[in-house]
Amino acid sequence: METAGDRIDMRVAARRTLTPEIEEFSLSPCDGRPLPSFTPGAHITVATPDGAMRRYSLTNDGAAPKEYVIAVKREPNSRGGSASMHERALEGAVLAIEHPENDFELCEASRYILIAGGIGITPIVAMARHLTAQGKPFELIYCTRSPEDTAYLDEALSLPKSTVHHDGGDMDEAFDFWDLLEKPGREHIFCCGPAGLIEEIKALTGHWPEGHVHFEDFNPVTVVREDDVPFTVTIAGSGQTIDVPADRSILEAMRDAGIETLSSCESGTCGTCKCQLIAGEVEHRDSVLMEEEKSGFIMICVSRAQSGNLTIDF
C-alpha cells in the first residue's frame, strides 16, 4: 500500500492543450533525482490541487524517464480533481504523485489490437509508441466524438494501421467492432475507454481465449448517488463534528474542513483511507473490507451513514 511517504514532489514543467477539454502536463521531479522507470500502460496517482487523488496514465517512454507526461480530460461533472488540474496546475505548480504502477501491462504477443475511446487513448498511445519502436505489428481503433475532441489525432492517423472513428455523440453511429472481433486470433487486445466501450468489447470477445483481452478502466466511480442524504461525522480524537452534504463523500467533507487524511484510489478499492468506526450505522460501499471488519471500520472515500451520525477515528 502506498503512503504519503512514498510520494514524489513534481513540478509542472510544461502544459499543452490537446483539445478544448484535454490538457497534457509534463511533470519534472522537484529535487532533480532520477525518476522510477515504468512500462507502457502504467499510471501515476496525482494529488490534484484541490487534494483529490486521481489516476492518470503515463504517455511518455518509461525506460529512463526524465519526466512523467499525463493528459487530463476536464470531466463535465468534475467534483474537483480534473477541474482543479485544468485551473490550478499551472506551469511551475508543485503536485505530489505516487510511484508509477501498472495494472495494464503489455504482454508478449505476435500481434496486438489496441482499442481506445476518448481519453482512454492515454495508455494506448504509450503502447502504440512502444510497439512502433519495437517494430511489432499492431492495429489501432480509436473512437471519439469529433476530430476536435481527439487527442493525439495526427499521431494516430500517421500509424501504418489505424482507424479513427467519430460518432458525433450518436450511438447509432458507433464503430462496429464485430468484423474485427468475430474470429478470435492469436492477437492480444488492449482496450481503454468509457464504460460503454469496455462493456461492448467484453460482450464481443466472450468467445476469445482467456487472457487475450485486457482492459483499463479509469471510469469514475459513483461515489455519491442521487438519493444520498446529508449526515454528520464526529472525529473521536478531537470531538470535531463535520457536516457531510448529500453530494460529498466523508473524505471530501473532511478535506473541505481542513482535516488531512490519507487516500489514494478514492473509489473504495485500495484500502488507504480506512478509518476506525466507533459508533453509527454504515452503508458500506467499498470492495476492501471483509464482512467481519465492517462493524469496526469504514472506507471514508465511498461509504456513508445509514443514519444521522457516525463517529470515526483515524
Ligand code: FES
Ligand atoms: S482511498 Fe482507496 S479505498 Fe478509500
